[in-house]
Amino acid sequence: MQNNPPLEIAGKKIKNRFFLGTGKFGSKSEMMECIRESEIEVVTVAMRRVDADAESENILEFIPDDVILMVNTSGARNAGEAIRIARLAREAAGVDWIKIEVINDSKYLLPDNRETAEAVRVLAAEGFVVLPYMSPDLYAAREMEDAGAAALMPLGSLIGSGEGLKAKKFIEILIRESSLPVVVDAGIGRPSQAAEAMEMGAAAVLANTAVALAADPGNATMAFSLAVKAGRLAWLGNMSEPGKSASASSPLTGFLFEE
Amino acid sequence: MITKKEISDFLADRDPALLEKFAARAGRITAAQFGKVISLYAPIYISNYCENNCVYCGFRSSCGLKRKKLTPEQIESEMKIVSGSGIRNILLLTGESRKMSPVSYLIDAVKIAGKYFSSISLEVYPLDTDEYMELYRAGVDGVTIYQETYDRNRYDELHLSGKKKDYDYRYKTPERVALSGIRMISMGILTGLSKLEDDLYDLFEHLNFMERNYPGVEYSVSFPRLIVEPGDETDYHEITDMDLVKCIILTRLNFPRVGINLSTRENASLRDHALHFGITRISAASNTSVGGYVEGAQEDPQFRVKDLRSIKEIESVLRAEGFDPVYTDWRRIDNTPL
Numbered sequence: 001m002q003n004n005p006p007l008e009i010a011g012k013k014i015k016n017r018f019f020l021g022t023g024k025f026g027s028k029s030e031m032m033e034c035i036r037e038s039e040i041e042v043v044t045v046a047m048r049r050v051d052a053d054a055e056s057e058n059i060l061e062f063i064p065d066d067v068i069l070m071v072n073t074s075g076a077r078n079a080g081e082a083i084r085i086a087r088l089a090r091e092a093a094g095v096d097w098i099k100i101e102v103i104n105d106s107k108y109l110l111p112d113n114r115e116t117a118e119a120v121r122v123l124a125a126e127g128f129v130v131l132p133y134m135s136p137d138l139y140a141a142r143e144m145e146d147a148g149a150a151a152l153m154p155l156g157s158l159i160g161s162g163e164g165l166k167a168k169k170f171i172e173i174l175i176r177e178s179s180l181p182v183v184v185d186a187g188i189g190r191p192s193q194a195a196e197a198m199e200m201g202a203a204a205v206l207a208n209t210a211v212a213l214a215a216d217p218g219n220a221t222m223a224f225s226l227a228v229k230a231g232r233l234a235w236l237g238n239m240s241e242p243g244k245s246a247s248a249s250s251p252l253t254g255f256l257f258e259e
Numbered sequence: 260m261i262t263k264k265e266i267s268d269f270l271a272d273r274d275p276a277l278l279e280k281f282a283a284r285a286g287r288i289t290a291a292q293f294g295k296v297i298s299l300y301a302p303i304y305i306s307n308y309c310e311n312n313c314v315y316c317g318f319r320s321s322c323g324l325k326r327k328k329l330t331p332e333q334i335e336s337e338m339k340i341v342s343g344s345g346i347r348n349i350l351l352l353t354g355e356s357r358k359m360s361p362v363s364y365l366i367d368a369v370k371i372a373g374k375y376f377s378s379i380s381l382e383v384y385p386l387d388t389d390e391y392m393e394l395y396r397a398g399v400d401g402v403t404i405y406q407e408t409y410d411r412n413r414y415d416e417l418h419l420s421g422k423k424k425d426y427d428y429r430y431k432t433p434e435r436v437a438l439s440g441i442r443m444i445s446m447g448i449l450t451g452l453s454k455l456e457d458d459l460y461d462l463f464e465h466l467n468f469m470e471r472n473y474p475g476v477e478y479s480v481s482f483p484r485l486i487v488e489p490g491d492e493t494d495y496h497e498i499t500d501m502d503l504v505k506c507i508i509l510t511r512l513n514f515p516r517v518g519i520n521l522s523t524r525e526n527a528s529l530r531d532h533a534l535h536f537g538i539t540r541i542s543a544a545s546n547t548s549v550g551g552y553v554e555g556a557q558e559d560p561q562f563r564v565k566d567l568r569s570i571k572e573i574e575s576v577l578r579a580e581g582f583d584p585v586y587t588d589w590r591r592i593d594n595t596p597l
Binding site for chain 1: 290291292293294295296345347377442470474475476477478516574578581582583584585586587588589590592593596
């Protein structure tokens with residue numbers, strides 16, 4: 001019997017724990033197909049790409065209405081810019097779910113945790129549902145939580161690298177120590193890496209590059225959805241890791257119980 | 260960083276298999292970093308008055324060009340046409356005349372542009388940091404500034420008079436731009452002026468310096484090829500299609516996150532091929548004459564456009580090649596301190 005309750009963020013129940021990024025698809029209609037076929041429930045769109053008055057395609061028209069739209073602040077270099085972009089998202093697109101991305105390093109695209117926490121504080125107080133993209137640092141995670149974050153989004157490895165869970169140990173610490181859901185974002189290149197993140201207790205996984213660049217994005221999205229689900233079930237099943245299970249005998253302390 | 264010898268070896272190499280291998284690698288890096296998307300922009304020339312005398316340039320002060328400067332009303336008319344075509348990202352250009360196109364004139368143009376476009380870049384004469392700050396607050400996102408050539412002697416030879424003669428002031432322009440808060444800087448060389456390997460190495464060094472010291476800026480580069488003006492007898496270096504392709508590949512392999520622009524100065528076929536190994540942004544349906552969009556002609560252009568396709572045509576090529584055309588890649592926010 002499966003007992004797999006949905007993820008809950010800000011009162012929304014989310015069954016599909018594979019979140020999709022939208023920025024790198026070669027075609028918006030292909031992206032929409034991926035969302036539909038794999039029943040994706042949470043997508044992130046960069047506010048910088050949203051143009052309601054576009055002569056050409058408006059990306060928001062390709063996001064089905066029943067999907068949770070999380071606008072991200074891509075391009076923000078400090079808290080102030082992230083805050084302004086979030087407010088613009090609320091004004092222009094009526095969106096309250098914000099993935100804070102504050103990046104002041106165009107070479108590695110590593111997030112600035114300090115500025116991010118500041119943006120979380122201001123935006124959470126304004127009633128936004130705030131999900132900070134961050135480097136997996138315990139102090140920063142505590143700060144984000146205190147500031148009112150709805151979830152944490154630590155990076156698995158560098159954006160677009162496909163290198164998987166390079167930051168595994170540190171993400172594990174966040175999962176153990178934070179009461180917030182931990183969504184692993186960035187660097188997840190294969191479904192097996194997504195499953196690994198879920199097996200260690202992540203609440204969800206977000207990917208974009210791996211799916212958008214696949215020769216067949218539809219199948220790739222489905223593969224990620226299934227892998228995320230499998231990893232979740234493995235976590236719920238509390239499967240022991242090989243080598244970590246208790247041994248039948250007690251060679252070290254057994255003598256205490258000998259008659 | 261790559262050495263000058265490695266650059267010159269690669270430029271001299273004639274092995275098609277090696278070139279193909281590097282092109283494929285450059286393509287993979289570009290897709291992973293930028294996605295299967297290409298940003299579109301258009302230039303708008305608002306003035307061609309120029310106080311410099313650069314041997315190779317169609318705008319140089321000593322040539323008999325009919326000088327023109329658009330009024331705010333004319334600027335707005337140009338912008339209406341460009342914005343009506345779907346373009347949201349523009350590059351405003353002037354000749355290098357502080358007298359005829361002062362900062363106040365630029366600010367007025369930027370403010371008008373703010374009504375029609377989501378991202379505004381400038382390619383004008385080099386300015387001071389506080390002037391860049393004023394422009395940033397008025398809504399400028401990006402600045403394009405080419406060193407043209409990094410070879411000091413050659414630079415001195417080719418730039419006969421005018422403020423542009425000051426090599427160091429130009430060289431330090433990207434730093435002044437970065438200090439002002441402006442988000443994007445586009446750098447480059449006018450290929451053909453000097454030895455390509457030397458200029459490429461120096462550009463990479465400059466870019467490397469900028470990335471290290473001003474990491475928050477989004478950088479891009481361009482490699483415009485010199486188009487020799489009639490009557491110009493100067494001895495230049497020929498830049499072949501292969502040279503240009505190699506410039507793009509070398510940039511991508513060494514600077515994975517740096518954008519690479521390709522303008523309509525290059526022909527359609529080369530532009531279409533280059534999408535697959537490194538280009539991230541292209542201009543479309545450009546007119547390089549002052550007031551050219553309204554007049555619908557290419558009268559006294561800075562250079563003659565080679566790719567004359569309409570935006571719709573370019574859009575359908577992009578889609579056929581598997582790329583999503585991106586018109587809006589920035590939403591203007593208030594640039595004054597919060």
